[in-house]
Amino acid sequence: MAFAITQTCCSDASCVAVCPVNCIHPTPDEPDFGATDMLYVDPRTCIDCGACADACPVDAIFPVDALTAPLKSYADINARYYADKPAEAPDPAPNFHTWAPPTFDRVIPSDLAPLDVAVVGTGPAGMYAVADLLSHTNATVTLIDRLPVAGGLVRYGVAPDHPSTKRIGETFARFHTHPRLRLKLGVEVGRDVTTDELADRHDAVIYAVGAAGARDLDVPGAHRTIAATTVVGWYNGHPDVRADAVDLSAERVVVVGNGNVAVDVARVLTADPATLAGTSIAPHALAALTSGKVREVVLLGRRGPEDAAYTAPELLALAQRAEVDLVVDTHDPRVTAAIEAGGKAALLRGVRQEAVDWSAPPPHERRRVVLRFHSAPDAVVGDDEVRGLRVSGGTEITTGQVVRAVGYRGTPVPGLPFDDGAGTIPNTAGRVRPGTYVVGWIKRGPNGGIGANKSCAAETVGALLADVTAGLVTPKRRRRRSRRR
Template identity: 40%
Template sequence: MRALRVAVVGSGPAGAFCAQILAEEADHPVSVDVFERLPTPFGLVRYGVAPDHQKIKSIVASFAEIFETPGVRFLGNVTVGSDITVSELREHYDAVVLASGAPLDRRLGVPGEDLGGVVPAGRFVSWYSGHPDADFDTSLLSAERAVVVGVGNVALDVARMLVRTPDELRRTDVPEHVIEALAGHAVREVCIVGRRGPEAAKFTGKELLELAEVEGADVIVPAEELALAEAAQQAGAGAPSRPAVTRMLGSLRKIADRQPQGRSRAIRFLFNRTPVEFVGDTSVTGIALAHTADPTQVEVLETGLVLPAIGYRSVPLGGAPFDEATGTVPHRDSRVLDGDRTVPGLYVVGWAKRGPSGVIGTNRLCASETATAVLADAAAAAAAPERDTDTDTDTDSTAIDDLLRSRGVPVVNWSRWLAIEAAEVRLGQASGRDRAKFHHRADMLVAAGIDR
């Protein structure tokens, strides 16, 4: 039996884990090509994990080992859908696994959402994380108040980055111009708005306590709303999730009981408020919030910067089915569906499969399910006497390279990525930091030795 050839579209945690499992745990040879539209690997580990969470980001070393596994190749700077299509990948590989993630922010669907100054939190996160396709109008940082809509970990990340001191920011790997913009901004208050009470917040206690430890801001929790949530919890409301909710309310209580230190900036939680309108003509000047208990009671917070952080959704990948209602790729047991029929040789993993939920470890279990499906189908096909597995697809290992070369696609392979990484380390050391990211694709390609 010849080596099974698999293409994985996306080099984030789900795609990387899937490649590793396929290459290491199959009982016959498997070669995996991992396609990534950016010149850099690791997906949200590089561009989504908060820059000040260096312990979490240290998992990059483990992911690097995956791409150094025999039989696994990294093909960066290749956009599936334009440089090469899903259909073409299916012609060249026995199996194609979609691991394209969920790159778009969900919308609130509130009037005025398209006003200037209303910026999806994901775009802001990508910008301060150095994503080459991210842009952010730094003039918006002249607002004295920023409003973050949402009470998940991303909302806390955004708030924390807005109040970090320059010294704290320089302990991270964010690009220098981002540090300069954040260090010089005018924001003095960050309001975190939750549509329900504190008992329904989605952030973790660890993230919350980390927020409370920032050096440059007081964190203020509404004592009255917190007391109501605590009373309801003690009365048995929400019993199925009571332990986790109790721990989270306990963390909020620790913050609420602290005396403000008179710091130059503040982070203020506002619960039980629903955004109903963004106010302004061409740019936002305020956000109207209706109180949950009495929707006729509406308050307007003046602000020039609103960052909705209410989750992510996937985008259609040309040539692959997509469910607009769920924002995911339809599947059955990881096998992509077109209507009620399975698409032969096409699979899905990660957020594109299950939606934007879970942590990095969740993706390993998800990847194991997908890899199992790929290997089971390959074994079944090999055992079928009517199928000649040596001639079904063009599986020559150089065919895909020749195709991309003929189209002038400057592929960043693993050695070229290592050159980018080394250049980022040198750039950081020049300014007394361990590392500083390149923000522009052109700079990455130059560092990779591609003059383009």
């Protein structure tokens, strides 16, 4: 019986590396890698060895016959990825499951002096860089974070009802006690130490500071909205977010955006609080959800369901909850047509469709999430308090809370260049200048999930090592020996 990869896949390709028959794709050297929602096991080629399940850092891989009801659809999802791909191909055609010849992208001199590297940020991007340095070089690493608790996006960005995804933090945490690592928490660059001081103390510095800022809405009244980053930080207990930062007194909440973060917010706000008890949710958030009045969350998308930003696994997690209804608003005939046409929109086949009366309060029988496509926000309605959101076409959705989930953006690091338009630190393959490097969202922008940071970190560490090999970065220990001569 084959194995199948399921909803919590982080796509970091740990499973690919251990598969003895190369039956998990796309692999990091294939064009689709990073562009698919997840990785997939080919059931025709899988030999049921279980190596992938043992290696998975987020507990996302199971035998097909052990899939529980919410996950049973992933047997077909894995198989469909291979529907038009050969399991075996006669010569001279290439076999899809044949390993490519090994490649060696790095050349590290045998006499490389030990490096002293600082990594700023303990989220996935920083930790993949740390793992690369400690596993493949003789470097000593100083790991720095401005917060008192390590974890970054894994600790403060993953929804509490996704405990399997949070498990990757355990993989990262084992490096915190590595003999060549020094962990310094509560240290902020620009407040406690400058970039120049870090550069002077270390051979190289890698900045993995993420994209903590939130993009704005350019509509009247947007200042009365709340950022999805605030909501996520609120239910995860982020120390920068006040316990009373999120008001749940409205029965209907509108979330502008339909990416995975928007889906997370909708799922948590409509969850039965009892199902969140015992998770990592912040106690103040659980108490607020228990006493709150939210009955409905509306996900507002500018484009149609065929272009929705959420991934298929996240939509399935939203649709398969027994206690919450999922509804598609049929205000625009293009929505139904797209669903019937197929493609990504076909994920919504079987989801209830109805024309929603936005002037009426949400139904009280059951909580629900409503997907409204082809609607852009025009203005937040209300003076001192939010009373509604006017959207394209003139419809006004009655609501007391508007959350903007229109994207993250990086913020400047004092002493480093910054591209304000892109919200990133300008770089080439992670290199800002010899000795200074970036990784993760501050490098490439806020795209890609946890696993995308693994190849991103490999590129950045590769740039650092290339600079050392080229003599552009000289380990301080070697410089000291040269001065003594």
